[in-house]
Amino acid sequence: MSSEVALSVSAVSKMYHIYEKPIDRLKQILWGARQSSADEFWALKDISFEVRKGETVGIVGRNGSGKSTLLQIICGTLSATEGSVKRCGRISALLELGSGFNHEFTGRENVYLSASILGMRREDIEERFERIEAFAEIGRFIDSPVKHYSSGMFARLAFAVAIHVDPEILVIDEMLAVGDSAFQRKCINKFYEIRDRGCSILFVSHSDYQIKSVCSRALYLEGGRQKLFGEAARVVDQYTIDLQESAARAQAIEDAHKARAAAEQQTSPAAAREASPAPGEPANTDGAGAGEERLPQLFKITEVELLNERGAPCSTITTGDALRLSFRFVALAKKLPETISFVFNLYRHDDLYICGTTTQMDGMAPFKTVESGAVVVDFPNFSLLSGKYKWRVAINDAGGFVTLAEQKGVCEFRVEDKFKAIGMFNVQRKWTFQACA
Numbered sequence: 463m464s465s466e467v468a469l470s471v472s473a474v475s476k477m478y479h480i481y482e483k484p485i486d487r488l489k490q491i492l493w494g495a496r497q498s499s500a501d502e503f504w505a506l507k508d509i510s511f512e513v514r515k516g517e518t519v520g521i522v523g524r525n526g527s528g529k530s531t532l533l534q535i536i537c538g539t540l541s542a543t544e545g546s547v548k549r550c551g552r553i554s555a556l557l558e559l560g561s562g563f564n565h566e567f568t569g570r571e572n573v574y575l576s577a578s579i580l581g582m583r584r585e586d587i588e589e590r591f592e593r594i595e596a597f598a599e600i601g602r603f604i605d606s607p608v609k610h611y612s613s614g615m616f617a618r619l620a621f622a623v624a625i626h627v628d629p630e631i632l633v634i635d636e637m638l639a640v641g642d643s644a645f646q647r648k649c650i651n652k653f654y655e656i657r658d659r660g661c662s663i664l665f666v667s668h669s670d671y672q673i674k675s676v677c678s679r680a681l682y683l684e685g686g687r688q689k690l691f692g693e694a695a696r697v698v699d700q701y702t703i704d705l706q707e708s709a710a711r712a713q714a715i716e717d718a719h720k721a722r723a724a725a726e727q728q729t730s731p732a733a734a735r736e737a738s739p740a741p742g743e744p745a746n747t748d749g750a751g752a753g754e755e756r757l758p759q760l761f762k763i764t765e766v767e768l769l770n771e772r773g774a775p776c777s778t779i780t781t782g783d784a785l786r787l788s789f790r791f792v793a794l795a796k797k798l799p800e801t802i803s804f805v806f807n808l809y810r811h812d813d814l815y816i817c818g819t820t821t822q823m824d825g826m827a828p829f830k831t832v833e834s835g836a837v838v839v840d841f842p843n844f845s846l847l848s849g850k851y852k853w854r855v856a857i858n859d860a861g862g863f864v865t866l867a868e869q870k871g872v873c874e875f876r877v878e879d880k881f882k883a884i885g886m887f888n889v890q891r892k893w894t895f896q897a898c899a
Contacts, residue, residue, distance in 0.1 A: 467514055468513050468514065468517070468662035469548070472547075473545035474506060479501055481501070506683075516660040517662055517663075518677045519664055519665065520673035520677035520679075522697065530666075551631055553632075553633065554624050554625070554632050555632075568608070570604050572623075573591060573594055581627070590626050598621075673694055679693060682697045703811060710813065760794055760866045761792065763790070763855060767786075768787055769785070770785065781845065783844055784840070789837055791834065791837070793831075800860075801830055802828060803858045803862055804857060805821075807855075809851065809852050809871075810850070847879040848879040850874065854871070
């Protein structure tokens with residue numbers, strides 16, 4: 463392991479056996495009964511990454527992705543089935559706060575017990591004790607058994623011990639919500655102090671903002687597998703995109719079930735009688751709504767392109783870049799309207815509508831119809847923030863009511879925002895400040 467590396471995780475995997483009955487577990491322990499591969503559950507599989515000295519690395523992933531299992535293996539409280547973990551320096555963990563406490567001991571006794579487990583000598587604990595006690599803010603209850611503590615007091619004392627052992631490596635699992643708001647601010651300030659002192663930090667959080675703001679790199683776990691490791695902003699963006707796509711798929715399934723139920727209800731005998739036309743009233747056989755006219759596409763849109771500021775096709779841009787959307791079209795019919803207008807619409811990858819406009823809305827007169835042409839839309843400062851997006855382009859009639867041709871879901875692209883802002887848009891702004899008497 464390099465001298466610049468504080469923590470090295472190499473091809474780590476963790477497997478658990480699944481037993482149908484408790485007796486099966488006993489048989490394997492006593493006689494080594496063979497298990498089939500179908501009875502194996504891999505909580506982690508082939509995880510590899512490094513944390514450099516002084517670096518803060520985030521870990522993201524859905525519940526059940528293996529984050530806590532990985533942290534326990536790194537801390538040494540759980541053994542890996544395969545692979546290895548190498549550490550350089552004292553490691554302190556904020557996993558299950560107070561997991562090393564004895565509920566029958568007083569707070570004072572548990573400080574000495576927990577700090578000793580974390581590798582501190584008694585004289586070092588005594589030297590730091592007053593600071594730990596002051597940070598925990600539990601007053602005279604330091605000499606009471608912790609079984610009488612409230613959950614907040616218990617967590618504060620455990621947190622105070624863990625952060626005062628001067629670790630070279632700090633492992634944190636969703637701990638910045640300890641206690642009330644004032645204590646949370648105190649925890650975060652201490653976190654920054656430890657980080658700025660050069661401690662290597664491994665940080666699990668479901669907060670995109672926290673990971674982007676404090677971490678230089680991040681690890682993305684999915685189903686116990688390593689999906690991505692790299693720049694924190696890029697990893698978090700991919701994680702967010704995957705969550706949005708998953709939510710969209712779940713919503714689509716729910717909508718399909720609702721549509722199927724509605725269709726079954728409409729095809730019931732009672733619904734069929736209600737839907738039958740009155741005598742002498744023609745049935746609507748084409749499915750078109752009142753006043754709608756089904757027109758064939760009069761044009762074909764071709765060569766839809768998304769170009770960067772150098773004029774090259776692109777699939778990834780940075781917030782603030784110049785961007786160009788272009789497409790060509792050809793006429794498919796001989797009889798065409800005299801004038802036409804053009805449209806673009808922008809969608810997120812999960813079909814959330816972002817924005818759109820037409821040449822008519824931008825105050826441009828309708829264009830004289832031609833048999834072939836090219837349309838260009840320039841965006842000098844593209845303000846969207848991180849995510850995956852796609853376009854719809856269309857040709858409308860002069861009034862903008864009838865679609866004469868369209869292409870949906872074209873030129874899918876990704877935006878990286880380099881943590882310039884959070885949300886969907888990076889609005890232009892100017893800050894001012896002055897002190898008031």
